[in-house]
Amino acid sequence: MRLIIDTDTAGDDTFSLLLAMKTPGVTLEAVTICNGNVDFDQQAENALATIEAAGKSGEVPVYLGARRPLLADWEPAQMHGADGMSGADLPRARQRPEKMHAVDALIERIMAAPGEIEMIAQAPLTNLALAVTREPRIAKALKHLWIMGGTDNSVGNVTPCAEFNFYIDPEAAAIVFRAGFDITLSTWTLTLGSSVFDAAQLARIDAHETPLTEFYRKVSATPRKVAEQRYGKAICTHPDTLTCACAIDPSIITAARDAVVRIETAGTITRGHSAIHPARLGARWPEYRENARVIESADNDAFFRMLERALTT
Amino acid sequence: MRLIIDTDTAGDDTFSLLLAMKTPGVTLEAVTICNGNVDFDQQAENALATIEAAGKSGEVPVYLGARRPLLADWEPAQMHGADGMSGADLPRARQRPEKMHAVDALIERIMAAPGEIEMIAQAPLTNLALAVTREPRIAKALKHLWIMGGTDNSVGNVTPCAEFNFYIDPEAAAIVFRAGFDITLSTWTLTLGSSVFDAAQLARIDAHETPLTEFYRKVSATPRKVAEQRYGKAICTHPDTLTCACAIDPSIITAARDAVVRIETAGTITRGHSAIHPARLGARWPEYRENARVIESADNDAFFRMLERALTT
Amino acid sequence: MRLIIDTDTAGDDTFSLLLAMKTPGVTLEAVTICNGNVDFDQQAENALATIEAAGKSGEVPVYLGARRPLLADWEPAQMHGADGMSGADLPRARQRPEKMHAVDALIERIMAAPGEIEMIAQAPLTNLALAVTREPRIAKALKHLWIMGGTDNSVGNVTPCAEFNFYIDPEAAAIVFRAGFDITLSTWTLTLGSSVFDAAQLARIDAHETPLTEFYRKVSATPRKVAEQRYGKAICTHPDTLTCACAIDPSIITAARDAVVRIETAGTITRGHSAIHPARLGARWPEYRENARVIESADNDAFFRMLERALTT
Amino acid sequence: MRLIIDTDTAGDDTFSLLLAMKTPGVTLEAVTICNGNVDFDQQAENALATIEAAGKSGEVPVYLGARRPLLADWEPAQMHGADGMSGADLPRARQRPEKMHAVDALIERIMAAPGEIEMIAQAPLTNLALAVTREPRIAKALKHLWIMGGTDNSVGNVTPCAEFNFYIDPEAAAIVFRAGFDITLSTWTLTLGSSVFDAAQLARIDAHETPLTEFYRKVSATPRKVAEQRYGKAICTHPDTLTCACAIDPSIITAARDAVVRIETAGTITRGHSAIHPARLGARWPEYRENARVIESADNDAFFRMLERALTT
Numbered sequence A, B, C, D: 001m002r003l004i005i006d007t008d009t010a011g012d013d014t015f016s017l018l019l020a021m022k023t024p025g026v027t028l029e030a031v032t033i034c035n036g037n038v039d040f041d042q043q044a045e046n047a048l049a050t051i052e053a054a055g056k057s058g059e060v061p062v063y064l065g066a067r068r069p070l071l072a073d074w075e076p077a078q079m080h081g082a083d084g085m086s087g088a089d090l091p092r093a094r095q096r097p098e099k100m101h102a103v104d105a106l107i108e109r110i111m112a113a114p115g116e117i118e119m120i121a122q123a124p125l126t127n128l129a130l131a132v133t134r135e136p137r138i139a140k141a142l143k144h145l146w147i148m149g150g151t152d153n154s155v156g157n158v159t160p161c162a163e164f165n166f167y168i169d170p171e172a173a174a175i176v177f178r179a180g181f182d183i184t185l186s187t188w189t190l191t192l193g194s195s196v197f198d199a200a201q202l203a204r205i206d207a208h209e210t211p212l213t214e215f216y217r218k219v220s221a222t223p224r225k226v227a228e229q230r231y232g233k234a235i236c237t238h239p240d241t242l243t244c245a246c247a248i249d250p251s252i253i254t255a256a257r258d259a260v261v262r263i264e265t266a267g268t269i270t271r272g273h274s275a276i277h278p279a280r281l282g283a284r285w286p287e288y289r290e291n292a293r294v295i296e297s298a299d300n301d302a303f304f305r306m307l308e309r310a311l312t313t
């Protein structure tokens, strides 16, 4: 598969990149950086360092996109450490970002190969919103759009009603969900349900002691430590990597449903909320049309094995 | 039990009143009328006619409350016919409404018997919001508050995000849910899941041919006909009556959970939405405290038998 | 004139009460306390102490109203000191608050003398909103409603778009402005333009050394000191007292216009904003009807003399 | 001066283009089309036909931009007739739109000549918001940005609180006003105060009977007729043309002030409202910084002569 990943590279974002680069049959054609988890330039360095760690230096161009949300004030995510890499202190990559803007790169690449490229959006949706507003035809030219964001009628991670990616740029999310893309949504609710590695799984990865399992161990150190302090046992969540795994091998999706997904941009308690309705809302609200497939559960074990394989071969 | 029902009396509201009046051990001490389903004065007549039909004329005082929502523009509900009674054309009741305002009656009655009275709020919450803002102590003096309204992470009946009672007066609902009442919430989601009588059940009620089953047949005629046209078979939903049944006999509740319930008053798509979160939102949001128990399912058969008994004895 | 004042008694609120009590021809029939400037019970004490200072102990009943806004979170005003009285440390008044709730008192008194009573609302409008929602007929039964609040197409004092009284309870303000009262609005813009006493005026009041000019000197000490530090000269603003003066003697109003006044309750930057439009918005927006007269300027000198007289006789 | 005009070309927009093309010393380097007054493609044809009418076919490239607002639903303006040209039925221009997107053209042209180009934004601000979000450096590279939109503490033309250009895409307007451009704002309030031609002025233009005065007569026919029916005399307003005139010759500005301008994107009554505050909001709100100069009045006669000259030479 031909793949582009839009990412606010920090922590789990990097494992998603690794999974895409190390899985046979997947060509990661470009990485675009969007505002999100940590300092924008740090995110670009994290992406470049991850490409270098995967032995792909110079093979995967990295494009810089929107440094801030459309309207909202940017605020950093928690749990990633200052560098978003648990202080892994990776060497500065030789590869440098491209000159072309991420929005232009997205439009050019998608329009150049209509129906061929899939995209994983694992950051706030600013870049994609700008691209599709500037060139609405990418919505149909993109083969499939895998989005990590929102909640599925459950609790968020920034406010009780909202998940980070959609909360940081709700206007962008609202634009993307009505633009006509063929979307599969991987929510924070799915992250909690199907993406968590427990202590035994983490130990099994660590035991490999390959360069990439070392990379994984270092970069996941902060969330693992926080979990250990909070719950008495190390765990690690993988919102972006599970999304990538589903894109690479949809057979690990064990339950999904078609839905109408809308994003609240205002509201006193619901800003950034993803309202997920049944696909058929019936005669009463004909304006709400099915616009996404929502993943409800995935095979945690198959996901684990896919990532383990990527980190060890 | 000592009971007050706040109601926008139309259709199913009347069956809830009948259930309360005809079930042994329940004393319906007062009925208060709130803006909602149909024309305000028609609602008062509907309540009075229902009391007369139950043979309780003069025994249950009816108080008139807020004729419109706090801030929102009132709009009538659908599916009830012009009179809210499927054109049942009941005789005008001899009993007339009380002079005292519903808000004053609520405060006076609840404060006069702290810890003894339970209340069913089966209409928009304007009256209750006014009462508790005027006299905050009723929140603790009321033994229990049973509210019909909202959705439980599912689709609404006015907008995809909102149910009628909360949509009509979201500000009132927001006030009531943070006032400190001991609340059990019966949602539209529960209504669809546990309150529906199918054609066989409806036929069984009709077959009794008592005055009150005749009342039921007439008043439910419109929704039954609509369902027949739409789905090919008559069904009837009972949001308010099921709420009343749960209040009278909590053992028919088969699943419930404690929760944090908040009401959105703004929002482009979520006005009137009931955000229902887990009871423990953890260290991140200490300001969101458990404030309601949400009924997830009820025993439809037990509910049916309770109402059947009320209509036939 | 027969007058009721609704007040969040602190600082300038007290001078308004004094002006009403000490001006011949004015009967201050009741004072109602609303949430606002400082701690609610402190406000009640401030009102009672002011009545005592005016030599009217036992003659002007004080009713306690809503301790918090309808929906908003209460926050104290600035510039009043902890007690709202510049630490004047007045003796505790002998008179105590009435048992009846302010909302009930407003309804009872206004309905008992239709067309006879005028009211000054110099606090957030919670009490009045509750009263008129509970008894809509007071809107026409009140002879005239003088409201201090909002801005007149100029800058606010809590946010650039909003003044304190309307910002603290925007929902209440919205309710009052559409309830049908005969309203004259005295804005923060007017306060800045016409109510300010300069150092010379303040010195002239101080020079009298009567008990009430001493009261004035003590209670206005904090804002005077702040102004001196900030601008190098003492000044004092009188939003509430000027409103009271206009009510007592409308001839001090030098310019006013009829208008459509609406209150924004949502908005990212405009919550609590008073949108003031021309009285005739024309064919395009027939739903916006003239609902208030807005005072544009008042005779500062006449106002000063009116207050000086009240404090010295 | 080197000039780019972003326009939703209909009615008065065309006179602004003519003024720029026919005034000596002005080089209209590009026209960009934005969603707004009428059908998007019609607007492009109107711009091309205007260029042809000015005898500049092939000299002023026309770039197509955003066909719809960022988030809002587009709705057409009133008073322009179906074609936005009062049915003038101009011949289809030979010149065709450029292939490059307006957003790309804006970025490329502005970044290629930093400090040299001025821009008139006389449409909703979607194009400019997309451009500056994609390339934030254009804010400082553009010499000056003249914006027609908003109201200056007065009544709007779509809602009482909002003017068309800002109402149609409030999110875009909010983005542009915080992007760091050097902005002069020409409001609807200024339009009503300084841009109106009365019947005598209109007659004087008509009397010239040049091709461009004929163009003016035809294209302004609908608003003139409407005014005649409504007020008994023909008048014509020139929001965009006056803005262009001020840009070309700032000496016709007779009053202006520095200000903090913010755009409301939410709100129940204020969506699209331009809150215009004093330039110095003081210590209380340090986050609100002066970001625009607001024109308060212009010399109507000088403006008339400037346009008359452009249409007759």
Ligand SMILES: [Ca+2]
Pocket: A007, A008, A009, A013, A036, A122, A123, A240
């Ligand atoms: Ca991410």
Ligand SMILES: [Ca+2]
Pocket: B007, B008, B009, B010, B013, B036, B122, B123, B240
């Ligand atoms: Ca009901």
Ligand SMILES: [Ca+2]
Pocket: C007, C008, C009, C010, C013, C036, C122, C123, C240
């Ligand atoms: Ca006050």
Ligand SMILES: [Ca+2]
Pocket: D007, D008, D009, D010, D013, D036, D122, D123, D240
């Ligand atoms: Ca225009």
